[in-house]
Amino acid sequence: MRKLRVKSSSGGYDVLVGRGAWRALRRTKGYSSTFVLTEPGLWNRWGKKFSREAGVPGMKPLLVPAGEASKSLMWAGKIASQLLDRGADRRSLLIAFGGGVVGDLGGFVASTFMRGIDYVQAPTTILAQVDSSMGGKTAVNIRAMKNLVGTICAPKLVVSDPCVLASMTPRAFRSGLYEVVKHGILSGPGLFNWLERIVPGLRAKDAPLLETLVVRAAQVKVDVVSRDEREAELRQVLNLGHTFGHAIEEATGYRRFLHGEAVAWGLLMVTRLAELAGVLELAAGKRIARLVRAVGPLPGITGVREERVLGLLTRDKKAVGGKVLWILPERIGKVRLTSDVSRDAVVRAFREVQRGEWNA
Ligand SMILES: NC(=O)c1ccc[n+]([C@@H]2O[C@H](COP(=O)([O-])OP(=O)(O)OC[C@H]3O[C@@H](n4cnc5c(N)ncnc54)[C@H](O)[C@@H]3O)[C@@H](O)[C@H]2O)c1
């Protein structure tokens, strides 16, 4: 098991990664009661094991339906009133046991319930283990706007046990791996070269290897958020591939692609864009494309309407005054933030990747 440390304005917290990480919950003392926010399917599959290892007496589950729709003010309200009904007070602890949806919702409820109670992240998807559980960003969606309302509030602790990844569907597993590829590009040759070696044969049940993968990819997030908790500048690099990715997700009504799959297409497009803008080292584009493809098959992108995607780019949260702030890879381990990219290049990058004309 490995311990990473996030520095934050509230003092910082540990991120424990590895088999047995849940046992660290035994050390959480002094709470009047402990609640676990989770989803029914996940709790059925893992609840017993989690409860046994966490060893917190009288832990009470609170269930929300699986899926992004639960990240809502309505569900935040329901959870808060259930907490109240079941005896929670200012000294209660909330554990978010689930993927990014449960983590974001749980963090939001904890940071606002009675003006804030402590919470712990126990992430159960790759995305949550390497990304969303760390950094303290919490949120709910309002209508179609993702993460419109939220807080920044650090968890007390993050406990990631990769054993839970064994129950992910192969598709959801791959979807998370695309985000790991993103971390590899941001991090540098150490992680990237290693991913090139292990990704082609990686399986969700390969526990020891996954443990190393989660540790190494989570470290990238820890480093970024430890330096920049409020996303002034540095934290934006984590959005690599997400400008195109979010637009593609929205253009297809969030039905055709899982989030990581849309990000994978976004990574390919933004890498091509960096080439066209003349900022990317020559051989790097090929390697990035090859690693994205090595994760496995992506749902096709033909038929996704170009005008729709391009129109949505300027609605990105990072866009200022209608200008998109692009995060372009320069080489493995370095990105550049710039708005100085021609519309022609953006159109070309989208088209060439969509038509399979670039490193397909
Ligand atoms: N707070 C942040 O910094 C941050 C960063 C990135 C993403 N996010 C948010 O994270 C969310 C996406 O997270 P996600 O990809 O984990 O989605 P998710 O939480 O919806 O989980 C994906 C699916 O996997 C299922 N699942 C979870 N754990 C499982 C397991 N161990 N075995 C089998 N199935 C399992 C869930 O029921 C769900 O159907 C989005 O809402 C996004 O906005 C937040």
Ligand SMILES: [Zn+2]
């Ligand atoms: Zn993402």
